Amino acid sequence: MTNPSVLTAADACMSERLSCSACCGIFNLKGSDADRRAWVAENTRQFLELDISVAVNIVQYRKDREAVTLPNRVRDDIYVCPFLGFVDTQNQKTGCLLHPQGSPHRQISLWPHPQNFSFYGEGICLSYDCLAKDRKAYTGDFFAWASTATLFAYARLASDHTLHRALGRFAGGGVSLQQFYTVVAHLYERHNVVTTSFEDIERVLPDSPEELCRFLAQRIDPSQVEEIAQELSAAYSACSSHS
Ligand code: SF4
Numbered sequence: 001m002t003n004p005s006v007l008t009a010a011d012a013c014m015s016e017r018l019s020c021s022a023c024c025g026i027f028n029l030k031g032s033d034a035d036r037r038a039w040v041a042e043n044t045r046q047f048l049e050l051d052i053s054v055a056v057n058i059v060q061y062r063k064d065r066e067a068v069t070l071p072n073r074v075r076d077d078i079y080v081c082p083f084l085g086f087v088d089t090q091n092q093k094t095g096c097l098l099h100p101q102g103s104p105h106r107q108i109s110l111w112p113h114p115q116n117f118s119f120y121g122e123g124i125c126l127s128y129d130c131l132a133k134d135r136k137a138y139t140g141d142f143f144a145w146a147s148t149a150t151l152f153a154y155a156r157l158a159s160d161h162t163l164h165r166a167l168g169r170f171a172g173g174g175v176s177l178q179q180f181y182t183v184v185a186h187l188y189e190r191h192n193v194v195t196t197s198f199e200d201i202e203r204v205l206p207d208s209p210e211e212l213c214r215f216l217a218q219r220i221d222p223s224q225v226e227e228i229a230q231e232l233s234a235a236y237s238a239c240s241s242h243s
Pocket residue numbers: 012013014020021022023024128129130131133158159196197
Protein backbone atom coordinates (compact mmCIF):
# COMPACT_ATOMS: atom_id res chain seq x y z
CA MET A 1 0.00 0.00 0.00
CA THR A 2 1.20 3.51 -0.79
CA ASN A 3 2.38 5.49 2.20
CA PRO A 4 0.29 8.71 2.11
CA SER A 5 3.21 10.71 3.46
CA VAL A 6 5.15 10.17 0.25
CA LEU A 7 2.44 11.35 -2.15
CA THR A 8 3.71 13.98 -4.54
CA ALA A 9 2.53 15.98 -7.55
CA ALA A 10 3.15 12.89 -9.66
CA ASP A 11 0.30 11.17 -7.76
CA ALA A 12 -2.11 14.09 -8.11
CA CYS A 13 -4.39 12.35 -10.65
CA MET A 14 -4.58 9.06 -8.80
CA SER A 15 -2.96 7.34 -5.87
CA GLU A 16 -3.73 4.28 -3.80
CA ARG A 17 -6.75 5.89 -2.10
CA LEU A 18 -7.52 9.08 -3.99
CA SER A 19 -8.34 10.29 -7.47
CA CYS A 20 -9.12 13.65 -9.03
CA SER A 21 -10.88 13.58 -12.45
CA ALA A 22 -11.55 17.33 -12.39
CA CYS A 23 -10.27 17.63 -15.96
CA CYS A 24 -12.85 15.02 -17.05
CA GLY A 25 -15.50 17.50 -15.85
CA ILE A 26 -16.73 15.79 -12.68
CA PHE A 27 -17.48 19.07 -10.89
CA ASN A 28 -19.21 20.61 -13.89
CA LEU A 29 -22.20 18.35 -13.36
CA LYS A 30 -25.10 20.04 -11.54
CA GLY A 31 -26.20 18.58 -8.23
CA SER A 32 -24.82 17.42 -4.94
CA ASP A 33 -21.90 15.12 -4.35
CA ALA A 34 -24.41 12.31 -3.79
CA ASP A 35 -25.82 13.02 -7.29
CA ARG A 36 -22.28 13.09 -8.67
CA ARG A 37 -21.44 9.78 -7.07
CA ALA A 38 -24.67 8.24 -8.38
CA TRP A 39 -23.89 9.47 -11.90
CA VAL A 40 -20.37 8.00 -11.81
CA ALA A 41 -21.78 4.71 -10.49
CA GLU A 42 -24.40 4.60 -13.24
CA ASN A 43 -21.79 5.28 -15.93
CA THR A 44 -19.77 2.42 -14.52
CA ARG A 45 -22.71 0.02 -14.29
CA GLN A 46 -23.87 0.68 -17.84
CA PHE A 47 -20.41 0.64 -19.39
CA LEU A 48 -19.34 -2.58 -17.70
CA GLU A 49 -22.47 -4.30 -19.03
CA LEU A 50 -21.62 -3.40 -22.64
CA ASP A 51 -20.15 -5.78 -25.14
CA ILE A 52 -17.41 -3.43 -26.29
CA SER A 53 -16.13 -5.78 -28.97
CA VAL A 54 -18.79 -4.02 -31.08
CA ALA A 55 -17.76 -0.41 -31.71
CA VAL A 56 -21.29 0.84 -32.17
CA ASN A 57 -22.12 -0.17 -28.61
CA ILE A 58 -19.48 2.24 -27.28
CA VAL A 59 -20.64 4.98 -29.64
CA GLN A 60 -24.25 4.48 -28.59
CA TYR A 61 -23.28 4.46 -24.90
CA ARG A 62 -21.54 7.80 -25.33
CA LYS A 63 -24.53 9.26 -27.16
CA ASP A 64 -27.02 8.04 -24.54
CA ARG A 65 -24.99 9.21 -21.56
CA GLU A 66 -24.17 12.56 -23.16
CA ALA A 67 -27.92 13.10 -23.62
CA VAL A 68 -28.26 12.77 -19.83
CA THR A 69 -25.14 14.68 -18.90
CA LEU A 70 -24.63 17.58 -21.26
CA PRO A 71 -27.92 19.39 -20.45
CA ASN A 72 -26.94 19.21 -16.77
CA ARG A 73 -23.68 21.08 -16.97
CA VAL A 74 -22.99 24.10 -14.77
CA ARG A 75 -20.82 25.70 -17.44
CA ASP A 76 -21.62 25.07 -21.10
CA ASP A 77 -18.03 25.68 -22.20
CA ILE A 78 -16.66 22.68 -20.28
CA TYR A 79 -17.27 19.10 -21.31
CA VAL A 80 -18.43 16.44 -18.86
CA CYS A 81 -17.20 13.06 -20.01
CA PRO A 82 -19.56 10.07 -19.69
CA PHE A 83 -16.60 7.68 -19.67
CA LEU A 84 -15.80 8.79 -16.15
CA GLY A 85 -16.44 5.86 -13.85
CA PHE A 86 -15.32 4.05 -10.77
CA VAL A 87 -12.21 2.04 -11.53
CA ASP A 88 -11.89 0.10 -8.28
CA THR A 89 -14.05 -2.70 -6.96
CA GLN A 90 -15.38 -0.65 -4.00
CA ASN A 91 -16.66 2.26 -6.13
CA GLN A 92 -14.38 4.67 -4.29
CA LYS A 93 -11.93 5.84 -6.91
CA THR A 94 -12.91 7.69 -10.08
CA GLY A 95 -11.05 7.23 -13.33
CA CYS A 96 -11.32 6.55 -17.03
CA LEU A 97 -13.50 3.66 -18.19
CA LEU A 98 -11.65 3.80 -21.51
CA HIS A 99 -8.14 3.86 -20.11
CA PRO A 100 -6.11 1.20 -21.96
CA GLN A 101 -4.58 -0.11 -18.70
CA GLY A 102 -6.80 1.30 -15.95
CA SER A 103 -10.29 0.46 -17.23
CA PRO A 104 -12.13 -2.20 -15.24
CA HIS A 105 -13.85 -3.44 -18.42
CA ARG A 106 -12.74 -7.00 -19.16
CA GLN A 107 -12.68 -6.39 -22.94
CA ILE A 108 -10.73 -3.12 -22.96
CA SER A 109 -7.62 -4.75 -24.44
CA LEU A 110 -9.58 -5.50 -27.64
CA TRP A 111 -8.99 -1.88 -28.62
CA PRO A 112 -5.43 -0.54 -29.00
CA HIS A 113 -6.62 3.06 -28.50
CA PRO A 114 -9.94 2.93 -26.65
CA GLN A 115 -9.91 6.57 -25.56
CA ASN A 116 -10.37 7.54 -29.19
CA PHE A 117 -14.06 6.79 -28.63
CA SER A 118 -14.15 9.83 -26.36
CA PHE A 119 -14.66 13.52 -27.07
CA TYR A 120 -11.02 14.48 -26.43
CA GLY A 121 -9.35 11.40 -27.83
CA GLU A 122 -6.33 9.49 -26.65
CA GLY A 123 -3.79 12.14 -27.64
CA ILE A 124 -5.23 14.52 -25.04
CA CYS A 125 -6.58 12.07 -22.46
CA LEU A 126 -3.32 10.20 -21.97
CA SER A 127 -0.99 13.16 -21.97
CA TYR A 128 -2.91 16.02 -20.34
CA ASP A 129 -1.62 17.48 -17.09
CA CYS A 130 -3.37 20.44 -15.54
CA LEU A 131 -1.35 23.50 -14.58
CA ALA A 132 -1.25 22.59 -10.89
CA LYS A 133 0.19 19.16 -11.60
CA ASP A 134 2.41 20.22 -14.47
CA ARG A 135 3.97 23.02 -12.43
CA LYS A 136 4.09 20.97 -9.23
CA ALA A 137 2.42 23.95 -7.63
CA TYR A 138 1.45 22.22 -4.38
CA THR A 139 2.86 23.32 -1.06
CA GLY A 140 4.40 20.63 1.06
CA ASP A 141 1.46 19.99 3.34
CA PHE A 142 -1.22 19.60 0.66
CA PHE A 143 -0.64 15.88 0.28
CA ALA A 144 -0.44 15.46 4.05
CA TRP A 145 -3.94 16.99 4.20
CA ALA A 146 -5.01 14.83 1.25
CA SER A 147 -4.08 11.67 3.11
CA THR A 148 -7.09 12.18 5.38
CA ALA A 149 -9.40 14.11 3.02
CA THR A 150 -12.50 12.66 1.43
CA LEU A 151 -12.36 11.78 -2.25
CA PHE A 152 -14.27 14.78 -3.55
CA ALA A 153 -12.71 17.25 -1.12
CA TYR A 154 -9.31 16.21 -2.42
CA ALA A 155 -10.45 16.24 -6.06
CA ARG A 156 -11.88 19.76 -5.72
CA LEU A 157 -8.53 21.17 -4.65
CA ALA A 158 -6.05 19.05 -6.62
CA SER A 159 -6.51 20.99 -9.85
CA ASP A 160 -6.75 24.45 -8.28
CA HIS A 161 -3.71 26.07 -9.80
CA THR A 162 -4.31 29.56 -8.47
CA LEU A 163 -4.83 28.33 -4.91
CA HIS A 164 -1.64 26.29 -4.85
CA ARG A 165 0.50 28.75 -6.72
CA ALA A 166 -0.57 31.64 -4.54
CA LEU A 167 0.06 29.66 -1.36
CA GLY A 168 3.48 28.76 -2.68
CA ARG A 169 4.34 32.46 -2.76
CA PHE A 170 3.69 33.25 0.86
CA ALA A 171 2.78 30.15 2.87
CA GLY A 172 6.19 28.52 3.18
CA GLY A 173 8.15 28.39 6.38
CA GLY A 174 6.40 25.46 8.00
CA VAL A 175 2.85 26.84 8.07
CA SER A 176 0.48 23.88 8.21
CA LEU A 177 -2.64 24.69 6.20
CA GLN A 178 -4.71 21.59 6.85
CA GLN A 179 -7.69 23.40 8.36
CA PHE A 180 -7.60 26.00 5.60
CA TYR A 181 -7.76 23.32 2.88
CA THR A 182 -10.71 21.71 4.63
CA VAL A 183 -12.62 25.00 4.81
CA VAL A 184 -11.91 25.82 1.14
CA ALA A 185 -13.10 22.36 0.06
CA HIS A 186 -16.29 22.68 2.15
CA LEU A 187 -17.05 26.08 0.68
CA TYR A 188 -16.47 24.80 -2.85
CA GLU A 189 -18.88 21.96 -2.17
CA ARG A 190 -21.51 24.13 -0.48
CA HIS A 191 -21.48 26.69 -3.30
CA ASN A 192 -21.06 24.22 -6.19
CA VAL A 193 -17.84 25.78 -7.41
CA VAL A 194 -16.66 24.20 -10.65
CA THR A 195 -13.02 23.28 -10.37
CA THR A 196 -12.00 21.98 -13.75
CA SER A 197 -8.28 22.56 -14.18
CA PHE A 198 -9.07 24.71 -17.21
CA GLU A 199 -8.79 27.94 -15.26
CA ASP A 200 -7.16 30.87 -16.96
CA ILE A 201 -3.65 31.65 -15.90
CA GLU A 202 -4.11 34.51 -13.51
CA ARG A 203 -2.27 37.59 -14.68
CA VAL A 204 -1.92 38.84 -11.13
CA LEU A 205 -1.69 36.16 -8.49
CA PRO A 206 -2.93 36.88 -4.96
CA ASP A 207 0.13 37.99 -3.06
CA SER A 208 -0.94 37.63 0.55
CA PRO A 209 -3.36 35.51 2.60
CA GLU A 210 -5.85 38.41 2.63
CA GLU A 211 -5.76 38.77 -1.16
CA LEU A 212 -6.12 35.03 -1.63
CA CYS A 213 -9.12 34.84 0.70
CA ARG A 214 -10.87 37.66 -1.18
CA PHE A 215 -10.01 36.06 -4.52
CA LEU A 216 -11.45 32.72 -3.42
CA ALA A 217 -14.52 34.36 -1.88
CA GLN A 218 -15.20 36.14 -5.16
CA ARG A 219 -14.92 32.85 -7.00
CA ILE A 220 -17.08 30.98 -4.48
CA ASP A 221 -19.98 33.44 -4.36
CA PRO A 222 -19.71 37.04 -5.58
CA SER A 223 -22.82 37.94 -3.58
CA GLN A 224 -21.21 36.94 -0.24
CA VAL A 225 -17.63 38.04 -0.63
CA GLU A 226 -17.27 39.68 2.79
CA GLU A 227 -18.66 36.76 4.82
CA ILE A 228 -16.77 34.10 2.90
CA ALA A 229 -13.49 36.04 2.93
CA GLN A 230 -13.83 36.36 6.71
CA GLU A 231 -14.45 32.63 7.11
CA LEU A 232 -11.41 31.84 4.98
CA SER A 233 -9.22 34.39 6.76
CA ALA A 234 -10.20 32.95 10.13
CA ALA A 235 -9.25 29.46 8.96
CA TYR A 236 -5.94 30.70 7.57
CA SER A 237 -5.13 32.60 10.76
CA ALA A 238 -5.95 29.57 12.88
CA CYS A 239 -3.46 27.55 10.80
CA SER A 240 -0.78 30.22 11.16
CA SER A 241 -1.20 30.44 14.92
CA HIS A 242 -0.93 26.67 15.35
CA SER A 243 2.16 26.26 13.17
S1 SF4 B 1 -7.21 17.99 -13.06
FE1 SF4 B 1 -4.97 17.72 -12.89
S2 SF4 B 1 -4.65 16.49 -11.06
FE2 SF4 B 1 -6.81 16.30 -11.65
S3 SF4 B 1 -6.91 14.43 -12.92
FE3 SF4 B 1 -6.66 16.19 -14.29
S4 SF4 B 1 -4.43 16.40 -14.61
FE4 SF4 B 1 -4.76 15.09 -12.82
